[in-house]
Amino acid sequence: MHASHQSGLLAAIGTTPLVDLSPGFPGEAQVWGxxxxxxxxxxxxDRTARAMVADATAKGxxxxxxxxxxxxxxxxxxxxxxxxxxxxxxxHCVVDPRTNQATLSMIAALGAVLHPVAExxxxxxxxxxxxxxxxxxxxxxxxxxxxxxxxxxxxxDAHDQGTMREIVQQLGHAPELLAVAVSTTGTVGGxxxxxxxxxxxxKVVAVDAEGSVLFDGARxxxxxxxxxxxxxTDLSQEVHPDRVxxxxxxxxVHAARGMARTTGFVPGASGGAVAAAVAQLIEQGVADEVxxxxxxxxxxxxxxxxxxxxxxxxxxxAE
Ligand SMILES: Cc1ncc(COP(=O)(O)O)c(C=O)c1O
Numbered sequence: 001m002h003a004s005h006q007s008g009l010l011a012a013i014g015t016t017p018l019v020d021l022s023p024g025f026p027g028e029a030q031v032w033g034x035x036x037x038x039x040x041x042x043x044x045x046d047r048t049a050r051a052m053v054a055d056a057t058a059k060g061x062x063x064x065x066x067x068x069x070x071x072x073x074x075x076x077x078x079x080x081x082x083x084x085x086x087x088x089x090x091x092h093c094v095v096d097p098r099t100n101q102a103t104l105s106m107i108a109a110l111g112a113v114l115h116p117v118a119e120x121x122x123x124x125x126x127x128x129x130x131x132x133x134x135x136x137x138x139x140x141x142x143x144x145x146x147x148x149x150x151x152x153x154x155x156x157d158a159h160d161q162g163t164m165r166e167i168v169q170q171l172g173h174a175p176e177l178l179a180v181a182v183s184t185t186g187t188v189g190g191x192x193x194x195x196x197x198x199x200x201x202x203k204v205v206a207v208d209a210e211g212s213v214l215f216d217g218a219r220x221x222x223x224x225x226x227x228x229x230x231x232x233t234d235l236s237q238e239v240h241p242d243r244v245x246x247x248x249x250x251x252x253v254h255a256a257r258g259m260a261r262t263t264g265f266v267p268g269a270s271g272g273a274v275a276a277a278v279a280q281l282i283e284q285g286v287a288d289e290v291x292x293x294x295x296x297x298x299x300x301x302x303x304x305x306x307x308x309x310x311x312x313x314x315x316x317x318a319e
Contacts, residue, residue, distance in 0.1 A: 009040040014162050018170040024263040029282040030289045037297035041079045044295045049079030051158035052147045061145045064088035069144040071131035073225040074103035081110035094134045096127040098225045100300040126230030149184050151234035159190025174200035177287035179278050181207045181227040181270035189239040206241040207277045210248040224249050227270035247273040250315045253305050266298035
């Protein structure tokens with residue numbers, strides 16, 4: 001490995017801005033956005049990847065002749081592809097058709113090998129299950145290491161010591177309420193651990209998708225990548241948020257588009273879901289001060305969430 005890699009882009013992970021997004025929300029509530037799109041890979045998953053890779057490298061699992069395989073909805077794929085460049089190992093990323101084209105192109109640009117699954121799992125109809133089945137197969141055939149983001153507890157460390165610690169530092173105190181979109185639940189789990197270990201009274205809200213099976217949800221179709229899950233992840237069994245809110249694709253898309261035009265920040269799909277949930281909580285009078293974590297931004301969603309014809313076809317109604 002070239003020594004300069006260590007001090008390259010990976011060193012720019014974290015210390016993302018916390019900005020005032022109150023004009024995008026009803027009433028007088030103070031809403032802060034933690035903009036994870038400012039990470040070099042464009043998402044919060046840079047932090048998760050960094051923690052998982054540091055752990056696996058220390059354990060001797062990742063080294064220049066190693067091969068790694070991982071399932072991703074996209075953002076972790078970008079983050080791991082960059083880690084693979086720095087670490088000199090080979091990376092294979094299993095994706096499904098919901099992943100944004102721009103994200104796939106970025107993973108490929110970083111030199112990783114893409115393995116798209118063609119069909120959902122025949123038994124459950126779930127794409128994530130199909131992806132994980134292909135990961136198991138590739139692990140065998142390639143002799144690959146699988147860091148398994150769905151059970152890897154390094155994600156908790158990343159968001160406990162990173163995301164949530166920064167929020168408290170930037171704000172000067174622990175917020176009244178924190179809203180975080182969930183998939184593996186690594187982000188919300190790490191934030192929760194920080195809050196509870198420090199005895200803060202921050203209420204932590206997990207923003208899940210309609211159709212996600214996390215937190216006893218009923219399985220259904222999900223068309224947006226990033227938030228929600230079709231399997232109960234190992235991590236989620238340890239995660240107990242104060243409240244779970246389920247947001248439909250239509251609500252997420254509508255809120256994302258509204259946020260772009262009221263605040264100038266163009267969120268990704270899960271950011272739209274978080275914005276919809278936060279607006280509801282404010283309207284219910286649940287909190288006056290909220291920090292919303294925005295896992296990524298809208299750049300990879302310009303052909304979907306922000307495209308009028310896509311919205312008309314997949315969500316219906318005029319936007
Ligand atoms: C855009 C986006 N939002 C939210 C999440 C959920 O984060 P976590 O897997 O830590 O629960 C992800 C994870 O892939 C994501 O990519």
